[in-house]
Amino acid sequence: MVVLALGQRDGRMSASGIRVVLTGAAGYLGTVLARRCVENGAEVLGLDIRHPGSNWPTQATFAIHDVTDSSLATRLNDFAPDVLVHLAWIFDPVHDQQHEAHVDVDGTRNAFEAAAAAGVRRIFYPSSTTSYGIDVDRSRPLLESDPPVSNPAYPYGRFKAEVEHWLPEFRKANPSIDVVVARTCIVIGAHTKNIITHITGWPVMFRVAGANPPMQFMHETDAADMMWWAITEAPAGTFNAASSGVMSYKEICRMAGRLCIPLPAFLLYAAVEFGWRLRLLRFPAGLLDYIRYTWVADTARMTEELGFRPRFSGRDALQAYLRASRSQRYQETPKRIR
Numbered sequence: 001m002v003v004l005a006l007g008q009r010d011g012r013m014s015a016s017g018i019r020v021v022l023t024g025a026a027g028y029l030g031t032v033l034a035r036r037c038v039e040n041g042a043e044v045l046g047l048d049i050r051h052p053g054s055n056w057p058t059q060a061t062f063a064i065h066d067v068t069d070s071s072l073a074t075r076l077n078d079f080a081p082d083v084l085v086h087l088a089w090i091f092d093p094v095h096d097q098q099h100e101a102h103v104d105v106d107g108t109r110n111a112f113e114a115a116a117a118a119g120v121r122r123i124f125y126p127s128s129t130t131s132y133g134i135d136v137d138r139s140r141p142l143l144e145s146d147p148p149v150s151n152p153a154y155p156y157g158r159f160k161a162e163v164e165h166w167l168p169e170f171r172k173a174n175p176s177i178d179v180v181v182a183r184t185c186i187v188i189g190a191h192t193k194n195i196i197t198h199i200t201g202w203p204v205m206f207r208v209a210g211a212n213p214p215m216q217f218m219h220e221t222d223a224a225d226m227m228w229w230a231i232t233e234a235p236a237g238t239f240n241a242a243s244s245g246v247m248s249y250k251e252i253c254r255m256a257g258r259l260c261i262p263l264p265a266f267l268l269y270a271a272v273e274f275g276w277r278l279r280l281l282r283f284p285a286g287l288l289d290y291i292r293y294t295w296v297a298d299t300a301r302m303t304e305e306l307g308f309r310p311r312f313s314g315r316d317a318l319q320a321y322l323r324a325s326r327s328q329r330y331q332e333t334p335k336r337i338r
Contacts, residue, residue, distance in 0.1 A: 016041035016233055018084040019119075021081040022305035023067050023111055024088030026052040027338045028191040032224040033085065034060045037231075037275055038285030045079045047072075048088070050281035067107035076118035083114040090156075091194070093276075093283050097155050105166075107233055112170055115177075122178040124230045129185045129216070129240065129297045130157030131164055134289045141298035144183070145239045178236035182226060185297060188317045189259025193296040195290070197321060200256040207249055209262035214246035216296055219317035222310035229308050238308060241298035243314040249291050256322060265292070 020037050022030050024047030035057045037044045046052065047067070065075055067088045074083075088107055090100050108125070115123060130145035132142045133149030148161035155185055171179055186194055196217075196245070199205055218226075218241060222315075225242055253260035269288055275281035303309050312320075 010152045014320075015077045016322055017043070018082045019043045019080060019117065020045070020083045020085060021076060022046045022057065022087060023086045024048055024086070025056075025062065026050050026212075027087065027313065029059075029187070029220065029224055029227070030087050031055045032220075033087075033227050036228050045081065045313060047075070068102060070110075072110055073117050075115040076114045078118075079118070081115065081118060082121050084111065084120050085231065086111050086123065086125050093155065093287070095279075098159055100155050101159060101162075104156075105162050108163050109166065109170075114256065115227070116170075116180055120177060121282065122180065122229065122231070122236075124180045124182070125163070125167075125172075126227070127156060127164055127181050127183045127238075128156065128160045129183050129242070129295060131160040131183060132295060132297070133161065134293050136293055137214045138294050139315065141296050142240065143298050144240060144301055145234065151286065153289060154284070155286075168195050168200065173178035180230045180234050180236060181238040183232060183238065183297065184226075185190060185216040185218050185240075185314075187220055187223045187320045188217045190320055192220050192321070195283060196252070197325070200252070200258065200322070201289075201325065203256070205253045205258040205260050206264045207253075207260055207262050208268055208288065210249050211265075212248045213292065213294045214248055215252065215291075216242040216246055217317040218243045218310060219312035219320060222312055222317075226310070232245065234306060234308070239302045239304055240299050242299050243296055243310040243317055245314045246296055247315060247318065252318065255318060307324040 015037070020042050022034055023033060023045060024030055026048035030046065031052050034044050034046055038057050038059040043109055046056065046062040047065040049064060049066050051064065052062060065072060086108060088102050088111065094100050112123060129142060131148040132146055133151040148164040150158045150161045152158060167179065167181070174215065186196055188196060222243060248259055269285045272281060272288060273285035276284045
């Protein structure tokens with residue numbers, strides 16, 4: 001493939017010499033992506049409200065900065081980036097939804113508008129397949145042409161959908177910027193934390209009686225590879241991102257070595273919501289929708305049309321997490337008990 005000029009549509013972006021801003025850079029994926037960028041000759045500015053620690057590449061610049069801060073525009077203008085990768089997001093549910101909306105929705109708008117004012121040519125936004133919402137009668141895979149639907153019971157997916165509802169307005173106001181959106185499934189591996197890593201850590205796992213939906217995963221290494229590809233090769237537009245294969249919720253329980261106990265929907269939802277409000281559980285009852293109903297995404301556009309193929313299957317991704325989790329539990333077990 002011919003390397004085209006920076007910012008030209010439907011072409012590959014040469015990595016050497018480009019300037020990349022990573023928001024939410026302190027997490028595992030942000031750090032891995034920063035390293036990938038500098039290894040390929042890009043200049044990197046990472047921004048987050050906490051420091052990434054010793055794993056941050058020494059060749060990359062890092063600064064403490066909140067994406068909701070009005071001074072972000074000045075920071076980006078000084079760096080003069082070519083690309084914005086917007087990873088800043090509140091991933092674990094919080095009780096203050098107003099704060100969550102401020103960071104996720106207002107922070108995203110602030111980052112995009114600051115990047116546009118600074119002259120970026122490309123923005124990569126990792127959305128989520130949870131942005132499709134929940135349809136209790138859904139039986140087919142989700143397509144990119146399906147509109148995002150706000151799910152009021154689950155703020156993470158709701159705010160991802162709200163940002164996507166705003167994106168057409170941003171694209172219209174900034175036609176020279178290539179905006180690449182990846183609606184990504186659950187990313188999992190040795191270094192990630194999410195709903196699945198929470199519930200597979202319980203002594204027993206629960207499910208809604210009568211429900212056994214298929215679930216998708218993407219290996220964290222493939223997620224980092226996909227982000228790099230989105231920076232350098234993917235055309236503007238939206239694609240679903242997931243590894244090959246699906247696993248039923250019961251199969252996930254078996255792989256985790258956990259007893260899977262079915263409970264009536266009304267009882268399980270009430271118990272989880274009660275635990276959430278008392279701060280005994282780390283997620284609200286609305287998240288149970290995603291282990292009750294089907295929300296599998298079609299990835300043909302990514303793999304067939306655009307040409308990105310994950311190296312690991314969804315099963316590989318889950319197994320990588322489970323191996324790491326078991327190893328950590330073993331290391332934390334006192335030697336006299338081993």
